Amino acid sequence: MIAPAVALRDVTCRFHTTRALKEGIPAYVAVDQTSLKIANGEFVSVIGPTGCGKSTLLNVTAGLLKPSEGSVEIFGDILRGLNAKAGYMFQADSLLPWRTALENVTLGLEYRRVPAPEATAHAMEWLDRVGLGGFGDRYPHQLSGGMRKRVSLAQMLILDPKILLMDEPFSALDVQTRVLMENELLELWSADRKSVLFITHDLEEAIALSDRVIALSAGPGTHPIGEWAIDLPRPRDIAEIRLAPRFVELHRLIWETMKEEVLKGYVQSQRK
Amino acid sequence: MSKASGNKSGLRGPMLRFWQALLLLVVFAVWQALVVTNVLPKFFFGEPIKVLTRAVTWFTTGTIWPHLATTLLETVLAFVIGATSALVIGLWLALNPTASALTEPYIKAMNSMPRVILAPIFAVWFGLGIWSKVALGITLVFFVVFFNVYQGIREVSPVVLANTRMLGASRSQLLRTVYLPSATSWVLSSLHTAVGMAFVGAVVGEYLGSSKGVGYLILQAEGVFDVNTVFAGILVLTIFALLLDGLVGLVEKRLLVWRPAPAGSEAH
Numbered sequence: 001m002i003a004p005a006v007a008l009r010d011v012t013c014r015f016h017t018t019r020a021l022k023e024g025i026p027a028y029v030a031v032d033q034t035s036l037k038i039a040n041g042e043f044v045s046v047i048g049p050t051g052c053g054k055s056t057l058l059n060v061t062a063g064l065l066k067p068s069e070g071s072v073e074i075f076g077d078i079l080r081g082l083n084a085k086a087g088y089m090f091q092a093d094s095l096l097p098w099r100t101a102l103e104n105v106t107l108g109l110e111y112r113r114v115p116a117p118e119a120t121a122h123a124m125e126w127l128d129r130v131g132l133g134g135f136g137d138r139y140p141h142q143l144s145g146g147m148r149k150r151v152s153l154a155q156m157l158i159l160d161p162k163i164l165l166m167d168e169p170f171s172a173l174d175v176q177t178r179v180l181m182e183n184e185l186l187e188l189w190s191a192d193r194k195s196v197l198f199i200t201h202d203l204e205e206a207i208a209l210s211d212r213v214i215a216l217s218a219g220p221g222t223h224p225i226g227e228w229a230i231d232l233p234r235p236r237d238i239a240e241i242r243l244a245p246r247f248v249e250l251h252r253l254i255w256e257t258m259k260e261e262v263l264k265g266y267v268q269s270q271r272k
Numbered sequence: 273m274s275k276a277s278g279n280k281s282g283l284r285g286p287m288l289r290f291w292q293a294l295l296l297l298v299v300f301a302v303w304q305a306l307v308v309t310n311v312l313p314k315f316f317f318g319e320p321i322k323v324l325t326r327a328v329t330w331f332t333t334g335t336i337w338p339h340l341a342t343t344l345l346e347t348v349l350a351f352v353i354g355a356t357s358a359l360v361i362g363l364w365l366a367l368n369p370t371a372s373a374l375t376e377p378y379i380k381a382m383n384s385m386p387r388v389i390l391a392p393i394f395a396v397w398f399g400l401g402i403w404s405k406v407a408l409g410i411t412l413v414f415f416v417v418f419f420n421v422y423q424g425i426r427e428v429s430p431v432v433l434a435n436t437r438m439l440g441a442s443r444s445q446l447l448r449t450v451y452l453p454s455a456t457s458w459v460l461s462s463l464h465t466a467v468g469m470a471f472v473g474a475v476v477g478e479y480l481g482s483s484k485g486v487g488y489l490i491l492q493a494e495g496v497f498d499v500n501t502v503f504a505g506i507l508v509l510t511i512f513a514l515l516l517d518g519l520v521g522l523v524e525k526r527l528l529v530w531r532p533a534p535a536g537s538e539a540h
Contacts, residue, residue, distance in 0.1 A: 064434055082437060094435035098453045098530045107449065108439040141532035159439065 003076030005163050005195035006038040006061055011070035013056050030056045032221035033070075036214065038163075040075075041193035045206035047258070048216030049265025054199045055091075057222075058165050061197060062088050074163070087161035089152055091168040095140045101151045102127065102136035108159040126154040130184065146177040150184075157188065164189075164196045171200070182209060182238045190235060203258070207250050208238050215258050218265035226257045318499040326504040336508065342485040344512070346402050346474035350409020351467055355459060358414045362421025363447075363455060379418075387411045391480045400481050409473025416466045417459055424458030425451055460527055463520045471513055 011034045014027040030053035038044045048054050059065035060072060063083040072079040074086070095104045102123055109119035127136055130150040140148055149169060156164070170178045186209060189196060200206050206213045207230055215226045232246055241247055300320045306312045307319050330336035365372040365379075391408050398404040428450060436450050459466075478487025486505055493501030 062434075062438060064437070084440070086438070088435065088438040090431050090435055092429070092431045094429075094431045096432065096436075096450065096453070098457065100530075107436070110449070111436075111440040111442070111445050139530040141530070155439070 002040055003073070004037045005040045005042070005075060006036070006197060007073040008034060008036040008057070008061065009071050009073070010035055011057070011060055011067045011072065013053070013060065013065065014068045029221045030219060031060070031067075032223050034223050035070075036224065038195050038197055040195055043189065043196040043198065043209060043211045044214060045198045045200055045210040045212070046214045046216060047200055047203055047206045047254075048222065049218045049258075049262045050201055051269055052216050052219040052261075052265055053222040054201075054216060055167050057216075058088075058167050058197065058199050061163075062086055062165050064088075083163070085161060086163040086165050087156035087159060089149075089156050089164070089166045089169045091171060093140070093148060095148060095151055095155070097140050100137050100139055101132060101143065101147075104140070104151055105154045105158055107155060112159075123154070123158060126158045127151075129188070130154045144177075146173050146181060149173065149181060153185070153188070162194060164194050164198075166196065166198045168200050170205070171202070178205075179238050185209070186234075186236060186238070203251060203254060204242060207232075207247060207254070208236060208241050213254060215254060215261070218261045218268060225261065226254070228254055315497070316499060318503045322500040323503040323507060326500055327507050330504065330508070336486075336489075339484055339486050339489055340508070340512065342402060343471075343474050343478065343487065343509075346405040346409060346477070346485070347467070347470045347516070349402070349406045350473050351413055351470040353406065354410040354413030354470065355417045355466060357410070358417035359421050359455060359459060362418045363425065363451065366422045366425035366455075367447075367451065379415075383415045383419075388476055391477055394477070395481050400483060402484075405474045405477030405482070405485070408477045409470040412469035412473045413466045416462050416469055420458040420462040421455045424455035427458075428454045457528060457531070460524050463524055464517060467516050467520050468513065471509075471516065475509060 011031055012029065013031040014029050016027045034057065036044075036046075036057070046054055046057065056065065060067050061079075061083065063072070063079050063081055063086075072083075074083055095101075096107070099107070102120065105123035105126055106116075106119040109122065110116075114122075124133075124136060127133055130153050132147060132150050132154070135143065135147065140151070143151065152169070170181050173181060182205065196210075198206070198209060203213075210230050213228045213230060214224050215228075216222045217225045228250060230250060232241060232244065232250075303312075303317070304320045307314050307317055365375065388408070390411060391404070394404040394407040398407055432450065433446075436446060441449065474485070475487040478485035479491050482488045482491075486509055490502050490505040493499075493505065
């Protein structure tokens with residue numbers, strides 16, 4: 001059997017705030033004893049109420065954050081340092097504002113010391129592929145939110161990572177742009193089936209995109225509370241699949257489990 | 273600044289320029305009238321017409337050029353050396369928490385010290401030539417740029433940093449593609465102040481002891497109570513300070529094309 005692309009084993013993340021240390025309060029446990037596997041080529045969405053430590057899980061998988069306990073395995077190897085097999089798409093804007101769209105896309109190739117003409121040609125192809133063919137010379141501030149996300153997508157995919165880590169990448173977009181981007185993501189993904197760990201708080205988005213949906217409990221001490229295989233046929237059209245009876249059924253099923261946690265999360269966010 | 277206020281008022285474009293020129297003319301006319309009618313003593317306040325004639329003859333006879341060249345050379349040297357060293361030291365301290373923590377109180381102390389009082393020391397160290405003025409200018413420029421570089425490094429968004437690290441940037445690549453451009457953009461926005469400071473350093477240095485430069489001209493004129501020449505010197509300095517500022521504005525515009533226009537200003 002091939003090792004899973006990502007395997008988190010009993011990962012726990014604690015954060016020590018300076019105040020907590022001083023007053024002897026126990027550390028804040030963001031993620032508690034979480035195990036999670038993503039098979040090679042699988043699209044997995046992790047969904048949970050706001051502030052439940054979803055991003056923490058992603059940062060651990062990316063190697064940006066070392067778990068307090070537990071281990072991360074990438075294709076069977078224990079992860080040490082940054083995860084070189086993964087591309088990461090952030091929720092917030094992550095482009096370099098002083099570089100044009102094209103120069104942002106070539107960034108990763110530049111770090112790999114690919115000769116400039118080659119990198120530029122390759123980046124032009126990728127800009128075309130994400131539908132930004134004529135926009136290479138624009139700076140990020142001259143692009144719309146959706147266009148910036150496309151640049152980020154090209155910036156990540158040009159390096160051909162085996163694993164995609166996506167942290168609510170489309171949450172800042174308006175509904176129409178979002179559906180467009182989701183469809184484009186699926187199309188790009190189906191071309192070579194990378195393993196995807198997609199974080200979102202939008203259940204519809206999670207079901208429409210994924211092979212499997214994992215729901216997390218409200219923080220602190222987030223852990224998985226349920227897992228559903230999404231047996232909807234592919235290729236899918238995001239706008240249409242939402243109307244399929246099986247979609248509605250899955251939605252109801254998952255929502256039943258999540259409702260309580262969402263409420264808990266809401267109460268906690270109000271208390272702060 | 274002037275652009276923004278101009279946009280808000282009803283005056284625009286050439287009309288605004290006309291009224292601005294007229295305002296200047298009126299001020300000079302009132303000054304002239306007050307002096308001619310002896311309301312203000314000529315001895316202390318000079319005569320605008322004589323001030324202007326003096327300034328114009330400086331340029332027509334060309335006597336001003338060597339002095340102006342000296343002052344400008346000092347300004348440019350002070351700016352270049354001050355800004356470069358501030359960029360290097362700022363980068364180093366911002367990326368090195370230990371060194372930064374160690375030197376912090378001393379940098380604060382040096383910044384709050386009125387640095388103009390260093391001029392006599394620099395005159396002793398570097399003589400009455402241009403280098404004592406350059407040194408004074410450097411101490412003025414350095415801190416303006418230094419704090420901006422420091423800020424520029426500290427303000428790099430953690431998301432941008434994480435992103436570039438995930439794209440595989442090594443430490444030196446991170447410095448070259450993220451920290452340095454970010455710091456440079458902050459330096460550029462402090463350029464107006466920095467160039468102004470370099471100019472102040474040059475003129476004050478000259479005024480305190482020199483054999484050349486516009487500050488020296490003013491000092492000489494003051495020595496013989498030639499108020500008109502003092503004012504002419506001030507006039508020339510002001511005009512060249514404005515020119516320098518305009519030049520900086522051009523450089524800034526060219527290098528900061530990637531920056532969104534500040535909120536409220538008009539797109540062109």
